[in-house]
Amino acid sequence: MTDQNPQPVDVTPQPVPTPAQAPVESLEIPAAPASTPATAEDVAKLQAELQEMRRRDTARQVTDTLGGDSVVRGAMEWAQQNMSQPQLDAINADMARASVDGQTAIMRGLIEQSGVASAPFAQGTAAPSGVVPFPSHEAMLAAQRDPKYATDPSYREDFMRRLGASNL
Numbered sequence: 268m269t270d271q272n273p274q275p276v277d278v279t280p281q282p283v284p285t286p287a288q289a290p291v292e293s294l295e296i297p298a299a300p301a302s303t304p305a306t307a308e309d310v311a312k313l314q315a316e317l318q319e320m321r322r323r324d325t326a327r328q329v330t331d332t333l334g335g336d337s338v339v340r341g342a343m344e345w346a347q348q349n350m351s352q353p354q355l356d357a358i359n360a361d362m363a364r365a366s367v368d369g370q371t372a373i374m375r376g377l378i379e380q381s382g383v384a385s386a387p388f389a390q391g392t393a394a395p396s397g398v399v400p401f402p403s404h405e406a407m408l409a410a411q412r413d414p415k416y417a418t419d420p421s422y423r424e425d426f427m428r429r430l431g432a433s434n435l
Contacts, residue, residue, distance in 0.1 A: 329371050338383050339374060345381035350413075357409035361402060369402040376406075376429075400433035407433065 330339045346355060358377070362370050376399045401407040407430060415422040 325367050325370060328367050329374055332371050333374055333378060334383075338378060341383045342374065342378040342381040345383070346377050349381075354409055354413060357405055357412075361406045361409070364405075365402055372399055372402040373406060375399050376401075398428045398432040401429055 330336055333339055346358070350358075358373060361373055365373060379399060401410065410416070410426055410429070413422070416426060
């Protein structure tokens with residue numbers, strides 16, 4: 268016959284026995300394990316990895332601000348197809364020196380020039396004036412060297428608005 272009142276089972280964890288350690292014979296702390304000093308090559312590799320991580324983080328921040336990969340990629344493809352190599356070189360040089368905000372402004376300008384309309388700032392979230400200032404003196408000079416500056420009055424008007432909004 269089964270017992271109607273079962274006895275509780277003790278499930279309290281029991282301490283695990285530890286092996287006995289030898290008594291302390293000296294209070295002198297031993298030296299740390301020997302480590303290999305970093306070489307110049309190790310430092311250079313770490314610096315390159317850090318620079319690459321920063322470049323990717325900056326690209327992500329700029330891309331997120333401007334509406335995503337497809338918007339930025341579309342503007343970059345437009346620039347590659349519609350700008351001269353000296354213009355592209357000037358833009359790339361400006362991007363290499365610019366802060367995240369500066370790179371955002373440069374890319375915003377490219378997006379506006381390319382006509383990519385799906386960018387959030389193109390839908391009314393930009394500054395009230397809608398004028399993107401030149402992020403650097405070099406960017407302004409690159410825009411001025413554009414052949415359209417000499418032949419297109421509306422391009423020159425846009426240039427002057429951007430120059431007026433710039434803090435150069």
